[in-house]
Amino acid sequence: MPNTFVPDRPGFGRFVLDALALDHLVLSQFVLTGVVGFSTLILFACLLFLAGWACWRRLRRPPPRALARYPFVSILVPFYNEPERSLLCTLESIERSEYPGPVEVLLVDDGSTNATAAAVAQWLAQPRGKRYEFIARERNGGAKGLALDAALPRLSPDSDVVTVIDSDTVIAPGALRSAVEALYASPRHAAACGLIVPAGRHQSWLHRLQFYEHIGALAAIRYVQSKLGSVNVVAGAFSLHRTQVIRELGGWGEWLVEDIAWTWRALAHGYSIAYAPDAIAYTICPTTLMGLFRQRRRWARGRLESFRVAWGISWARTMKMLPWWLLWAQSALAPTLLLLIAGALFYRSHALLAVAALNWLLMAALNFVSVLHARERLQLGLTDLLLVSVYNTVIDALLLPANLIGLLDELRGGRKSWMTR
Numbered sequence: 001m002p003n004t005f006v007p008d009r010p011g012f013g014r015f016v017l018d019a020l021a022l023d024h025l026v027l028s029q030f031v032l033t034g035v036v037g038f039s040t041l042i043l044f045a046c047l048l049f050l051a052g053w054a055c056w057r058r059l060r061r062p063p064p065r066a067l068a069r070y071p072f073v074s075i076l077v078p079f080y081n082e083p084e085r086s087l088l089c090t091l092e093s094i095e096r097s098e099y100p101g102p103v104e105v106l107l108v109d110d111g112s113t114n115a116t117a118a119a120v121a122q123w124l125a126q127p128r129g130k131r132y133e134f135i136a137r138e139r140n141g142g143a144k145g146l147a148l149d150a151a152l153p154r155l156s157p158d159s160d161v162v163t164v165i166d167s168d169t170v171i172a173p174g175a176l177r178s179a180v181e182a183l184y185a186s187p188r189h190a191a192a193c194g195l196i197v198p199a200g201r202h203q204s205w206l207h208r209l210q211f212y213e214h215i216g217a218l219a220a221i222r223y224v225q226s227k228l229g230s231v232n233v234v235a236g237a238f239s240l241h242r243t244q245v246i247r248e249l250g251g252w253g254e255w256l257v258e259d260i261a262w263t264w265r266a267l268a269h270g271y272s273i274a275y276a277p278d279a280i281a282y283t284i285c286p287t288t289l290m291g292l293f294r295q296r297r298r299w300a301r302g303r304l305e306s307f308r309v310a311w312g313i314s315w316a317r318t319m320k321m322l323p324w325w326l327l328w329a330q331s332a333l334a335p336t337l338l339l340l341i342a343g344a345l346f347y348r349s350h351a352l353l354a355v356a357a358l359n360w361l362l363m364a365a366l367n368f369v370s371v372l373h374a375r376e377r378l379q380l381g382l383t384d385l386l387l388v389s390v391y392n393t394v395i396d397a398l399l400l401p402a403n404l405i406g407l408l409d410e411l412r413g414g415r416k417s418w419m420t421r
Helices: 012-059 084-096 116-124 144-154 175-183 205-215 217-228 243-249 258-268 289-313 315-333 336-346 350-374 382-398 400-412
Strands: 073-079 103-110 131-137 161-165 169-171 189-198 238-242 272-283
Touching (some): 012 315, 012 350, 073 084, 073 144, 084 116, 084 169, 103 144, 116 131, 131 144, 144 258, 175 189, 175 238, 189 243, 205 289, 205 382, 217 272, 217 315, 238 243, 243 258, 258 272, 258 315, 289 315, 289 400, 336 350, 336 382, 350 382
Parallel strands (some): 073 103, 073 161, 189 272
Antiparallel strands (some): 161 238, 169 272, 189 238
């Protein structure tokens, strides 16, 4: 009886393997094209929203944002072995801030072993316009959130807003007022943040990469999110939180990336987050490639950690934030530069090439809008309009390993490490 199935026929095994490889290639190409197409759709919607919002603002003058009464603000500044000059610059910027309401400043020394604490004590010995309190922890807790939690019992009973400012961040004189006005624009706002600008962009190519990343499309997307009440990342370098909501939801200590996790927890409880693009804070960014790698590895893990936190609270509200998380995942794990190369050389797919090119063009348009919007505040010029998309394309590809390893860290459940000083 003839055998219709001949597994040992010459070349049959290779034929099967080639067929399986082809199926896998087609499937992965289909999935990748779909994922990139989805994020491209979100980018297009953002651009369309910005255009519509600009037209609406021209037709209808926005109401004044000034408040009848400015709330009591408690500023927390945690530090650990921060260079003396950096921390004193932060304190000077707080001292010069133009805020019409009452302010208290709590400085939290998280077990520093250098001379910075002595320098701060000397600075506090001089007459100051704001009320300061120094809190010293005997031992470093290993995470910024633990230092913030240590300061919560020391808040004034009159505190309405808790503002967190990193010890390497300098806020513009009107930043605090603008951010508070954005926070109080809606009673559902649990937190607010401003525009974080990496300092020293002329120092090196690494500084420029981070500068253009922060002022580019990310700022435009965050602006769109703020109008929808769905800002999903409150930058920890300069963030504001309603004191009442902190007492309701708890502090930051249990999270590796406290700002992202707290934001998603607030969103999962039905709150919204505000963004004030004119509340500018300049922060010191990583100065080495390894330092940047560690930071972004931690941030990537924190994004997945925050998603899990929010899902455990309310999966329905978390699903509303899923498109923004997937947009980040696409840019972090499948950057357009690599997609264009893969589409041309590996997949040889016109569809993938087209959708990746459209993705890049839309991101370039959002970069352009962001730089144009911030050109006066940050003194930007034509060169910045041209370079922002180039640098953002490079940094997306450069940070792929850090993002991938950070997600794997969370999936494996490894030990949480701050990975800094």
